Amino acid sequence: MEYKMIGPEHCDQVLEHLRRNFFADEPLNKAAGLCQNGSSCPALEAHCAEAIMDRMSVMAVDARDAKEKGSCKIVGVVLNGILKPGDTAKALSKLDTNGDADFRKIFDLLHRHNLQHNLFEHFDVECMFDVRILSVDSSYRGQGIANELVKRSVAVARKNGFRLLKADATGIFSQKIFRSHGFVVFSEQPYSKYTDGDGQVILPVEAPHIKMQQLYKAICGTDQEEKEQAR
Template sequence: MALNTKDGITIRIMTKEDYKDVKAFMTDDFFLSEPLCQSSGERVHHQNEKENDEYHLSMIAQGTCLVALDENNGGRLVGFVLAGAQFPEDVEKHRIEAEAMEKHTWGRICVLLSKIEIEANLFERFGISKVLYSHITSVDTSMRGKGLGSRLAETLMEVGRSKGFPAMVAYCTSFYSARQKEALGMQCIHSLVYADYKDDQGRPIFTPKAPHKMARVMAIKL
């Protein structure tokens, strides 16, 4: 079911059948451009792969993920959002899972995300018992700067409202994704500066290139 079509780009709900293409897209695009993965020099897409596939498929099953298809180019995948419901008990679950992970880049990213999730204290702050979590958004390099990321986020907000979510949250590790979310009315409710986030030896754990200086928790009431 097409949720909206504009300039030949159709956005619709992602299906399980879409995941093969989405996963390939993530490997070629998201993991190469996301600042923390990009700066690691590791093959992050192979880290925790089985668990990540299961997690992504569980989100797709909720009907809360989106694909953007270029109708002028044979329906080619040009963007997607993986998103799903989160509940208060997930905060502790994520902390335990992150601590148990291998100490590779993906494991370190999950520890960072768990830390800012705990500190943002979203459920108590907003007085809510569930939230729509926008997990990964990726847009084809050829489509960047054309507003497709914003369209995907706006469409996800509509899906969230239709499913009765009181709020939507995104953890933005990239300066550009945070700026885009801010332009859509999302507020930064917590942030962590990478230079201040250090290991036991006092060295920054992540050193992405400028302008990526911090991770931000962006949220909006729906």
């Protein structure tokens, strides 16, 4: 397996991988009925493309496939973006103009939770390395690819001078992976308690996924770690 940085030139290939392996099966997308396996979702694809443009994302490529067919098969990706203070509030304000009601349900939850549990205020940082999407081809799972993608993301963040990484993990499997790499739970949102004005659950996520976790990892200098330990 080879691991490479994702550039804008890989955008179409990455989106095709996500259509086949992530969009329909991610717990919140599935609960909202956002899209079918293999189908496109313009709002979600724009969200992914935005992260790719930050040039912090990593992909896993099957080297054997490249030798046999002369082309690279993407078997896993982690999409990472750069998050600055005010970005989440801006994204939330723009959400009302999005015509996809199912997309709005998902990102209204994510944005509002991040504003309520504000890592920028807690850690006093000017930007964060935002791990947004972690996906592995269904036929390649169980080979440690997701773990390696997260490991390499931490290395990319450290190389680029980030002090803090963040991830909104919506499923139990990604939550376990992040915690295994030293990420710490900062806040949680049980899906059963995310309800509308009538008390109805907005996103009926299927077990074993019962909550969203906002996780963080402090890196690049002991001053940040000491600050957290003192709290």
